Amino acid sequence: MERVVQEDLSVDKRIIPIVSPSEKYFKTNGWEWFLGGGEWTYLGDHLIGLSRMEAMEYIRAADDLYRIFEEGVQYVIDNNLWMDLGIHPNLVEQIRFSWTHRERHQHLYGRFDFAGGINGQPVKLLEFNADTPTTIPETAFIQREQMIHTKLGNNQFNTLFDDLVATFERLGKANPGKSRTVLFTSMGHEEDEINARTMMRAAEAANFEVDYEPLEDVIFSADDGIFVEEDNGEATRYDFWFKLVPWEYISHEEPELMDILNKLVLNGKVTILNPAYSLVMQSKALMKYLYDLHPNHPHLLKTSFEAPSRNARTKYVEKVLFGREGENVTIYDENNFSMDKRDGNYGKYDKIYQDYAELPNVNGITYYQPMVYWTGNPSAISFRKRDSLIMDEDSEFIGHLLT
C-alpha cells in the first residue's frame, strides 16, 4: 500500500502515554471485555493531545451538522426518497410518525465520525452513526479514568454520561402519560450489551426503572406491548424500548417484528429509542442530498451515487449505505487503484461514493479517526486508531486530553 504522509495532519507530537487503569476497575464495572485477550488489544496505551481550539472545531462541526441532518430528514420525507436511502417500505410510516412527534420520540444520541481537524485542517464528516452507535463506556468513562489514573489532571471535553442522563430526563418529561420504564436490548454480542447497559445506567440515574434482555428473549405483542417474562409466571411491560439493534436489520431481516413495532409505536403503546427517523440520518445516502443542498459546506464531503470518472483524478471512498466496522469499504487513489479495502457482510446494500478526506496520522502509517458524541448537544470527543486507512473491527479506542 502506498503510504500517504501529510505533515499537516500529523499527531506524532501529541501522543501522551498513559498508565492503564487497574484490572479491578474493569472488573468492577463488568467491562473485562475491554481488556482484550491473546494478541488482541482494544484500549490504546496513550491519549491524543488536542488544543482547546481544535476541540472547539470538532464541537462546532457536530453542532452545525446536526441541524443540517434534521433538515435532511425533512427533505427525505417531503420528497419520498426512501428507495434512494435504502429504507424498506415497511419502516416509512413509522419514520413519518416518529418525526412528526419527535418531541416525544426523541433522538437520544448519535456519534459523528470525522476526518481532519488537526493543525488547522478543516473538519470533514465521514458519517453520522445516528441509530446504534457504540463506544459509549470507553468515551464516557474509560478515557476519563485513563487521564485521572495517569495523573494528567482533568482536561477532557467529556460530559457524555451526564448528558445522557439529561436526555433521559427530557424524554420522561416529554412523555408524561407513560410510566418511566425502559427495557434495554441488544443482539447478544458482549460489546453491544456493555454499551446498552451503560445507557441503562444513565436511564436509571434519570429515575427510570430499567432492565436488560437480549432481543431473542423479549416478548412483543402488537396488542399489548413489549414484555420480559419473570420467573413467577408474570411478565413486566415496558413503555420505552432501547434497542442496540439496527433499524435496517429489523426492517429487512425481521419483517414480522417490524410489523409489530409499527403497530405499537403508531398506537402510542411504546416509544422506541433511537426513533425510526434516526435511520434516515444513519443512511449514508443522506450525505449525498446534504451535499447537494449545501455544496459549499465546510464540513461536508462531495458525495454521489456514481463513482468519479477516471479523468477526475480524485481520491474517493466507496461505502455501502448501511455498513459497520469498516466492512464493504474501498478507498481509491487518483488513478482509481484501491488504496485499502475491506470485504464484508453488507454488500447487498447500495453504494455511495464520497471524496476522500485524510485522517490525523503518524507518518502515514497509523491513523486516528476523531469522533464526537451528540446528545442534543455535543457531549464528548474520542478517537479510533488503526494501522490502516479503514477503521475496522480491529481498531483501538483512544482517548483525548485538552492541552
Added chain:
Amino acid sequence: MLTLALFGAMMIFTSCGGSSDEVTMTEGLITKVKETQKDLFKITDESTTPNVADSRIIATYLDGKTEEFTLEEAKLVDASDTTSRRGRIRSTVMGGVMGYYMGRAMSSPTRASSYANKAAQTKSSIAKSKVSSSAIKGGKSGFGKGRSGRSFGG
C-alpha cells in the same frame, strides 16, 4: 383476559378483548395533600397500602389540622363542587394516582399541577407494569435468534 398491575401491584387492569377497559384495585393508596395557600391543595406524597379498603386521603390544612377521607367518601363528593374544601381536595387528588381509583381513564396522565413538587409526581410516575405472561395477546419472542455473533453497533 389481560391482567395488568400498575404502580407496583396496585391496580388490576382488565380487558376482555374489547376496547373498553375497567380498572380494579389490588392494593390501596394513601394520598397526602397539603393546603399550600388558602384553598389551594397539592399532593405531597402517594404510597401504597396492602388493602384497598385502607385507601384514604390525608389532608393537612394551613392551620396545621389534619383530616382523613376514605376513598368512598372522596368519591361521594360532587365532582362539580369546586367551591367547598372537600371539592377542592377532590379536584386535586383526581389529578394524581388516586384519580385512577376514582374513575379517571388510565390513558390520562397525572397532572403536574396537582403535585406540590416534581419529586412527588416523579415518585408516582415510576411504575412497572406486570402482566400474567400467559395472558399476553399474540406475544412473540425469538426474534434475532442465532444472529448474536457480531456487533451491531456503529
